[in-house]
Amino acid sequence: MSLSIRPYQAGDEAAVYDICVRTGDDGQDATGRLDDVQLLADIWAGPYLFLEPDLAFVLDDGERPVGYVLGTADTATFVESYRKSWLPRFSEALPARTIAAGPEERQLLSVLRHPERMLCPELTGYPAHLHIDILPAHQGGGNGRRLIEIFVQAVTRAGAVGLHVAVSPTNTRAHGFYLRVGFERLHITGGEAFFYGLKTPAT
């Protein structure tokens, strides 16, 4: 099957949300794990599509997106825009979502409400960050490497001197992937996530 990588278009949003959920449990399918499973995509996909559409790219199987990379070239600016323009979209729905939420959803709602969690002084040399997810049928064939390369080119053009990614400690496959495609482990104090960083070619 021939797969191409192309810029994100507005009509891709539902497919990106679906991929985010189907890879949202440490790379495994999160469908059914939460009543409000869309929350995962409202945190880790939607704000990037909305605020940084030019830095989103999809892997397309000819019919629909089957993977994506998305992110920002400047995390600090992104956090400001998220608070100003993304969070207000939820202001009416959040109270009802919170009342209906179980313990895991409450935690995720707190993540959704606090974009400042992304700010970390130790990451200033790596101002860009990304999220990458590919459906299982298309993993392991070099598509992840291709998506990373395109994203690195895009944030380099946008002026970023480096990029970082936060990875769940238990997503062991992703740890091996990032090291293999050129990232190095960053030792950041506090929090549970593992961080990996990559300097851009312009640096």
Ligand SMILES: CC(C)(COP(=O)(O)OP(=O)(O)OC[C@H]1O[C@@H](n2cnc3c(N)ncnc32)[C@H](O)[C@@H]1OP(=O)(O)O)[C@@H](O)C(=O)NCCC(=O)NCCS
């Ligand atoms: C993580 C993910 C994006 C990687 O994409 P992929 O298409 O499977 O990876 P690729 O085939 O492009 O692999 C690129 C290189 O990394 C290597 N690699 C991949 N996983 C590896 C691992 N666990 N350990 C060591 N090397 C690994 C590959 O062998 C390949 O090496 P090569 O190019 O030198 O031959 C993809 O598997 C995925 O979407 N997983 C589910 C969602 C997820 O976990 N996302 C990341 C959240 S932080």
